[in-house]
Amino acid sequence: MCSSKTPETARERFARNLREKRLERGLSQEHLADLAGVHRTYVGSLERAERNVSIDSMERLASSLELDILDMLIPRSTR
């Protein structure tokens, strides 16, 4: 879908995977935020790669999506 060859930063990878996995599950940002115990606007800012998210938060969000933290960092090129 995206033909850019610019490597993603880790933040951008996490942002893209978070959004993709959330949408695959049919969850709104608000619903995911409730599941993970974070604020709705925080999920939005993570999906825009605006925040320097911590490993604990990454793990909590992954668990809320029933995924491993590794699934949240899959590079674009290997999808």
Next chain:
Amino acid sequence: MCSSKTPETARERFARNLREKRLERGLSQEHLADLAGVHRTYVGSLERAERNVSIDSMERLASSLELDILDMLIPRSTR
């Protein structure tokens, strides 16, 4: 080497991989800290899983070891 079946937290995974990859390269904590532009004591605290490390710091440390952030989160059981 470790027979424990307790799942590692993401922090513990990162800590273990950071230490293993650093030692594989024969780097001291101080040398890695210099390469990554962080304080030596910070590397030590990360290797003890004491810090809620951020994604940007994880990426910087991975790059300093010429690795991808995914390499820093490899689970114990699949090694």
